Amino acid sequence: GAGVSQSPSNKVTEKGKDVELRCDPISGHTALYWYRQSLGQGLEFLIYFQGNSAPDKSGLPSDRFSAERTGGSVSTLTIQRTQQEDSAVYLCASSPRQGLETQYFGPGTRLLVL
Amino acid sequence: GDSVTQMEGPVTLSEEAFLTINCTYTATGYPSLFWYVQYPGEGLQLLLKATKADDKGSNKGFEATYRKETTSFHLEKGSVQVSDSAVYFCALSDTGTASKLTFGTGTRLQVTL
Numbered sequence: 001g002a003g004v005s006q007s008p009s010n011k012v013t014e015k016g017k018d019v020e021l022r023c024d025p026i027s028g029h030t031a032l033y034w035y036r037q038s039l040g041q042g043l044e045f046l047i048y049f050q051g052n053s054a055p056d057k058s059g060l061p062s063d064r065f066s067a068e069r070t071g072g073s074v075s076t077l078t079i080q081r082t083q084q085e086d087s088a089v090y091l092c093a094s095s096p097r098q099g100l101e102t103q104y105f106g107p108g109t110r111l112l113v114l
Numbered sequence: 115g116d117s118v119t120q121m122e123g124p125v126t127l128s129e130e131a132f133l134t135i136n137c138t139y140t141a142t143g144y145p146s147l148f149w150y151v152q153y154p155g156e157g158l159q160l161l162l163k164a165t166k167a168d169d170k171g172s173n174k175g176f177e178a179t180y181r182k183e184t185t186s187f188h189l190e191k192g193s194v195q196v197s198d199s200a201v202y203f204c205a206l207s208d209t210g211t212a213s214k215l216t217f218g219t220g221t222r223l224q225v226t227l
Contacts, residue, residue, distance in 0.1 A: 033214060043203065043217035056214070091158065095213070103215060105150075105158040 002026065004106035006092050012112045013082055021077040021109045025094030032075050033095075033103060034067060038088035046090075049075065050097075082113045116141045120204045120218035127194055127225050135189040135221045137178075137204035145206040147171075147180050147187040148215070153200045161189075161202070194225045 005024045013019050025032050034046040045059040049069045060066070064082075069075040079086055089110050093103040120137040127133060139145065149161040149171070162171030167182035176191045187204060204218040 031213065035215070042219045043205075043215075045214040045216070048214050059214070093158075093215075101213070102148075102160050102163065103213075104160075107157040 004092055004094050004104055006090075006106040006109050008109060009107065010110045010112075012114065014114055015084060016081055018078065018080045019082055019111065021079075021090050021111070023075045023077070023092030023106060025073065025075070025092070026104055027073075028096070029094035029104075030072065030097050031095045031101070031103075032069060033093040034075070034077050035091040035093065036088045037091055037108070041088075043091075046077070079111075082111075084113050087111055087113045116145070116206060116208050116216045118204050118206055118216055118218035120202075120221055122219070123201075123222040125221060125223045127223070129196055129225055129227055130193045131225075133189070133191040133194045133198075133223065135202055135204075135223070137187045137189065137218060139185050139187065139204075139206050141185075141206055141208045143208045145208045147178070148205045148207065149176070149178055149187070149189050150203040150205060150217075151200045152203065152220075158203070194223070196225045196227060199223055199225045 007022045030051045032049045037043045047067045048056040064080045067077045089108040091108045092106045095101040095103045118139050146165045148163045150158045151161045162173040164171040164180035170179045178189045201220045201222045203220045205215045207213045
């Protein structure tokens with residue numbers, strides 16, 4: 001079946017602009033995660049959604065970052081007033097449920113802030 | 115908090131050589147341990163996992179044993195191939211942290227003929 005998909009695959013933006021990154025999880029997966037992969041910080045957790053529960057936002061680096069998940073499926077990560085240090089690959093993952101299930105990763109969105 | 119430490123790369127080996135990539139962890143609960151692999155130009159893929167002490171995860175000739183006494187999960191392969199060239203990430207998921215993954219910094223492996 002289809003895996004996790006993300007769009008766009010690449011995004012170039014100017015400093016100060018807002019960007020939206022999209023994630024389509026595997027159908028039926030109730031848990032969805034966002035991670036960021038950058039040269040300076042490695043792979044770091046950003047936010048986690050599980051069903052209708054309040055999301056775990058503990059990894060968001062600043063209040064410029066927000067995410068939502070509509071209808072328990074598609075998720076959008078929004079970065080407002082982008083900064084150069086936001087340049088990274090943003091990865092989305094999904095798993096069947098909360099717990100110790102395997103997370104399946106999408107191909108990522110490569111964001112470059114000029 | 116939770117953390118994962120893995121050996122820095124790059125690691126360069128000749129084909130058919132033995133591979134070890136060290137990984138140690140600290141965690142507050144009873145974590146599951148994972149190795150993910152990222153091939154050039156591709157996304158992260160799960161390579162293997164172990165969910166409790168003394169479990170051995172294995173896949174594609176790679177193995178790793180969950181050692182609680184040494185808090186380690188070293189990755190091994192008896193004979194590497196050029197196609198194994200990739201970046202390998204050790205990670206843990208702690209029962210107390212909603213299953214979010216904590217990753218090591220990654221180890222780049224390059225296998226030459």
